Every structure is written in structure tokens, then in C-alpha cells.
Amino acid sequence: QVQLVQSGAEVKKPGASVKVSCKASGYTFISYGISWVRQAPGQGLEWMGWISAYLGNTNYAQKFQGRVTMTTDSSTSTAYMELRSLRYDDTAVYYCAREDFGEPPDYWGQGTLVTVSS
Amino acid sequence: QSVLTQPPSASGTPRQRVTISCSGSSSNIGRNYVYWYQQLPGTAPKLLIYGNSQRPSGVPDRFSGSKSDTSASLAISGLRSEDEADYYCAAWDESLSVHVFGTGTKVTVL
Numbered sequence: 001q002v003q004l005v006q007s008g009a010e011v012k013k014p015g016a017s018v019k020v021s022c023k024a025s026g027y028t029f030i031s032y033g034i035s036w037v038r039q040a041p042g043q044g045l046e047w048m049g050w051i052s053a054y055l056g057n058t059n060y061a062q063k064f065q066g067r068v069t070m071t072t073d074s075s076t077s078t079a080y081m082e083l084r085s086l087r088y089d090d091t092a093v094y095y096c097a098r099e100d101f102g103e104p105p106d107y108w109g110q111g112t113l114v115t116v117s118s
Numbered sequence: 119q120s121v122l123t124q125p126p127s128a129s130g131t132p133r134q135r136v137t138i139s140c141s142g143s144s145s146n147i148g149r150n151y152v153y154w155y156q157q158l159p160g161t162a163p164k165l166l167i168y169g170n171s172q173r174p175s176g177v178p179d180r181f182s183g184s185k186s187d188t189s190a191s192l193a194i195s196g197l198r199s200e201d202e203a204d205y206y207c208a209a210w211d212e213s214l215s216v217h218v219f220g221t222g223t224k225v226t227v228l
Contacts, residue, residue, distance in 0.1 A: 035217070037163075037217075044120050044206065044219055044220070044221055044222045045155075045163065045206055045208075045219040045222075046219070047216050047217040047218070047219065059215065061214075061215075061216045062214070062215075062216075095162055095163070103168070104151075104153040104165060104168050104208060104217070105165070105217070106165045106168075106174065107165075108162040108163055108164070109162065110161075110162055111162050
């Protein structure tokens with residue numbers, strides 16, 4: 001069965017960076033892309049961007065351009081999302097999700113809570 | 119920021135039918151497929167509907183989706199206690215080049 005397992009919770013200070021991992025199993029990793037979606041406490045869902053696990057090309061939401069980097073490692077079927085220059089309002093649960101080009105994100109990871117606090 | 123508008127809440131008694139609306143624009147719902155997610159408390163979203171009205175394998179046929187122009191709706195028939203969750207609509211937005219999500223609707227089973 002398709003599974004996406006994310007790294008554990010993180011606490012970071014403002015201005016720092018965080019890197020979240022997402023290990024995929026149960027399907028051919030390079031046949032799909034990975035999207036990242038975040039959810040602030042008590043708030044809705046916000047799509048951050050997508051990366052092709054085959055070609056490595058990315059599509060970042062303009063809001064995160066310059067602050068986010070998404071990468072993949074096909075040898076370990078793992079995707080990564082790094083967010084830099086963290087602010088208090090970056091506090092959220094970050095989800096990875098499998099996404100085929102032109103299709104909605106279907107299978108989701110369990111989420112990683114990133115807390116930005118001084 | 120949520121680009122698609124949903125009612126904040128909806129409720130019904132067991133076995134009733136509940137409908138959730140989702141309003142967008144010509145750059146998202148008006149041009150692309152709509153999908154719906156169910157988010158149970160403390161868990162990740164689960165894809166409920168794709169392609170406006172298609173259900174992934176394993177999703178009960180009590181859940182149905184439809185779309186008209188720049189709006190969409192999700193219907194839950196035969197409401198059950200385990201349907202208590204937040205529901206989000208979503209679509210690709212051509213102008214923003216992002217997936218946009220709805221504001222979310224909390225469904226309560228009375």
C-alpha cells in the first residue's frame with residue numbers, strides 16, 4: 001500500500017531553516033511527483049509547491065519563491081522540503097502528498113509540526 | 119489564503135443528507151476539475167472526490183460530488199457519526215498556478 005512517512009516535529013527560532021523529509025513506499029517513486037501542503041493551527045490548507053520525482057523540476061507557489069527548496073532522492077525514495085528564514089507565522093503542520101501531473105494530491109503523509117518560537 | 123469559499127459549518131442527524139457548497143472563479147473551478155478532501159480530527163486529509171465527481175477506490179458511494187460553472191458541491195447521504203470531520207474543496211488555479219483550497223466546512227452529526 002502507498003505510504004508516505006514524514007520526519008518528526010521540529011522547533012526552530014525565527015530566522016532559522018527547517019528541512020522536512022518524506023519517505024515514500026508502496027509505489028514507483030519516480031512515476032509521481034510530491035507536493036507539499038501546510039496547515040497553520042486551526043486554519044485551512046495551503047499548497048506550497050510540487051516537485052517531479054523523475055526530472056526534479058519544481059513548481060513553487062509564488063508566496064514561497066526564494067524561501068523554499070524541494071528536492072528528491074530516488075535512491076531512497078525520499079522527498080525533502082527546506083524552508084528558510086522562518087517566521088512565527090510559518091508555524092504549521094507540513095504535509096507531503098503524492099501528486100501525479102495534472103491530478104490532485106492523493107496519498108498524504110502523516111504531517112510534521114514545525115513550531116517557530118524564540 | 120483560501121481562494122475557494124465554503125460555509126464554515128454544516129450539520130445533520132444520522133441518515134440525513136448534508137450538502138456542502140464551494141464557490142470559486144473562472145480561473146479555478148470554472149476551468150479545472152474539483153476535488154474534495156476529508157480531514158478527520160488530528161489526521162491528514164484524505165482524497166474523497168476527484169475529477170468533480172469520481173470516487174477513489176474505497177470511498178463509500180454515500181459521498182458524491184458535482185460541479186456547475188464556477189461552483190461545486192459535495193453531498194453526504196445517509197450521514198453517519200464517523201463522517202464528523204472537516205471537508206475541503208480544491209482545484210488548480212490557472213492564474214495563480216497553484217492548487218487552491220476552500221475555507222473548509224466542519225460537519226457535525228447531531
